[in-house]
Amino acid sequence: MSDRIFNFSAGPSMMPQSVLEKAAAQMVNYEGSGMSVMEMSHRSKVYDGIINNTEAALRRVMGIPDNYKVLFMQGGATMQFSAVPLNLMVTGKADYAVTGNFAKNAMKEAKKFGEVHIAASSEDRNFAYIPKQDQINADPNADYFHICANNTIFGTEWNYIPELGNVPLVADMSSNILSRPVDVSKYGVIYAGAQKNMGPAGMAVVIVREDLLGHYRENMPVLLDYKLMADKGSMYNTPPTYAIYMLGLMLEWIEGLGGLTEMEKLNIKKSQLLYDYLDSTDFYVAVADKDSRSRMNVTFNTGNAELDAAFVKASVEAGMSNLKGHRLVGGMRASIYNAMPIEGIEKLIGFMQEFEKKNK
Numbered sequence: 001m002s003d004r005i006f007n008f009s010a011g012p013s014m015m016p017q018s019v020l021e022k023a024a025a026q027m028v029n030y031e032g033s034g035m036s037v038m039e040m041s042h043r044s045k046v047y048d049g050i051i052n053n054t055e056a057a058l059r060r061v062m063g064i065p066d067n068y069k070v071l072f073m074q075g076g077a078t079m080q081f082s083a084v085p086l087n088l089m090v091t092g093k094a095d096y097a098v099t100g101n102f103a104k105n106a107m108k109e110a111k112k113f114g115e116v117h118i119a120a121s122s123e124d125r126n127f128a129y130i131p132k133q134d135q136i137n138a139d140p141n142a143d144y145f146h147i148c149a150n151n152t153i154f155g156t157e158w159n160y161i162p163e164l165g166n167v168p169l170v171a172d173m174s175s176n177i178l179s180r181p182v183d184v185s186k187y188g189v190i191y192a193g194a195q196k197n198m199g200p201a202g203m204a205v206v207i208v209r210e211d212l213l214g215h216y217r218e219n220m221p222v223l224l225d226y227k228l229m230a231d232k233g234s235m236y237n238t239p240p241t242y243a244i245y246m247l248g249l250m251l252e253w254i255e256g257l258g259g260l261t262e263m264e265k266l267n268i269k270k271s272q273l274l275y276d277y278l279d280s281t282d283f284y285v286a287v288a289d290k291d292s293r294s295r296m297n298v299t300f301n302t303g304n305a306e307l308d309a310a311f312v313k314a315s316v317e318a319g320m321s322n323l324k325g326h327r328l329v330g331g332m333r334a335s336i337y338n339a340m341p342i343e344g345i346e347k348l349i350g351f352m353q354e355f356e357k358k359n360k
């Protein structure tokens, strides 16, 4: 495995080598069970241990209070764009902060189920910033307020929790969950697709406050029903068994490093290295406003589309992958989730310096 490269993909993304190696070692015969986790009945005793351990580890790592349920669902984060309004719209009104493409998609989906109010937006500057508290026009009677905690495509991140009175806050944390400590009690629902910081694709984790469960809705699809999923321990049907197992290994890795406090320190250090470099040169421009910068996705460009394309091409030759920015932003994007080692950042900065020298 020495020929692994630094993979800056936005998702699915890099995983720690030690996690992959443990999964490989257990691949064919999991702890003497005589079978792979992939081949196991989800109703078996062995698998019961795996799912329970994963949930317990997530509760420990994130400090999830007892009055919250943890659900393992399929369909990624996008399925939650539908599940959230279906479960939480009681009076039929919801507020959305539109701070990027996923936030917008979530908002559009909710519109199918009720009245949606855009309570804040940063579309006027192509989502380069996160609205401040005084730019939020929240409806005190909304059933919930939805934010996208980290805007993967644009490279911005909410660095504060909006004050909303009694309105439950719902957050799509797909691209920053497990990157820093979170006060779960401030949220009604937290959800995240797994393929950025939690393991392989194919699963969404939902953390939901118990009092928000069980609002009756006619024609609720069974697999989107939080109450049913909670009652069935995420096993109404076959859950994403292997993804749940891999999340368990990811959490074990995080705990081994010292938990989310340590994870956050590493993520600050890594992102700061890159932003400090970007701020030190006029050759590259950082896209996001300083106070809204993401620690997970760093967007930048040279101001010249041809040069950006040359950068991406040369970076691949230098042993780094997926640095091309999303088409909605252009330029470059370095996704530096938990598993990206500091060596990857150092290598990227070294490469950027070389590229600047050659092309200035």
Ligand SMILES: *Cc1c(COP(=O)(O)O)cnc(C)c1O
Residues within 6 Å of the ligand: 011, 075, 076, 077, 078, 079, 102, 148, 150, 151, 152, 172, 173, 174, 175, 193, 194, 196
């Ligand atoms: C990747 C991502 C999504 C989409 O996730 P899927 O699992 O592909 O549905 C949604 N929201 C955010 C913030 C993301 O980063």
